[in-house]
């Protein structure tokens with residue numbers, strides 16, 4: 391029997407597949423397409439302290455091999471969320487992971503404490519790709535000190551597993567990862583979307599209402615893979631790899647780079663059965679090689695790193 395279960399700190403997942411935040415709701419719409427007991431868990435849409443209407447439209451734009459989004463964290467705010475939404479998650483047959491977003495360090499502590507108290511929530515993902523209003527809009531995930539402060543505070547308000555979600559829009563993602571780990575993160579989600587834009591050449595204006603957005607899908611997969619690889623070499627805690635995973639082969643690349651689990655986002659929009667397809671393919675791969683569990687391949691593209699002398703960053 392091939393064991394596909396994985397642990398992210400104290401969070402046990404029957405399958406290594408999470409559904410990425412903002413791409414799966416709470417699973418309700420997908421339940422008629424796939425058996426949710428066959429996915430590891432669902433990361434809910436990020437929730438903020440106050441309700442947010444989100445950005446001006448258009449908010450989604452297809453691009454070659456991917457898509458741009460600038461939703462603007464549209465959500466009903468933590469009060470409404472706790473009162474009306476969270477109880478609906480009690481009967482989901484997989485782990486439900488809350489996602490917290492904030493515009494101040496204090497926001498993160500406040501929302502995490504309230505959300506993590508709920509029994510329906512198995513773990514918290516901390517989405518630090520948000521601007522800090524106290525430091526002229528600098529993104530938390532781009533500053534090691536801000537990352538540390540957010541993670542220390544969220545760590546102090548809950549014992550539930552904390553997954554800190556890192557941004558690729560930084561110079562040295564491994565340095566940020568180490569700060570998050572040392573401040574108490576149980577796991578890291580690597581990566582969030584890549585900043586990007588698209589222009590309509592007939593209208594002479596950006597296609598997104600917000601001008602800039604986050605690129606996701608296959609276009610960012612090689613970027614995400616290198617980020618996972620570099621973070622895995624720098625930390626001891628598990629990594630949830632994500633960014634353009636569409637096929638079993640994509641998932642295997644992430645496991646070999648050092649991911650313990652993976653998240654699937656954009657692929658769900660075109661193929662709701664992608665999570666099942668990916669798990670089946672990964673299982674076949676392990677069985678064909680007589681491997682008993684994912685542990686046998688996790689980070690194996692990293693082990694020894696005997697050609698380290700050849701690795702001096704990119705050539706460009």
Ligand SMILES: Cc1cc2nc3c(=O)[nH]c(=O)nc-3n(C[C@H](O)[C@H](O)[C@H](O)COP(=O)(O)O)c2cc1C
Nearest residue numbers: 410411412436459517582606607633634654655656
């Ligand atoms: C429409 C959309 C909404 C998203 N909303 C969130 C969000 O609220 N919080 C968050 O942490 N990530 C959000 N993400 C990022 C995804 O969770 C994921 O990290 C990213 O898209 C990369 O994975 P993918 O290429 O498989 O989609 C969103 C992505 C998309 C496409």
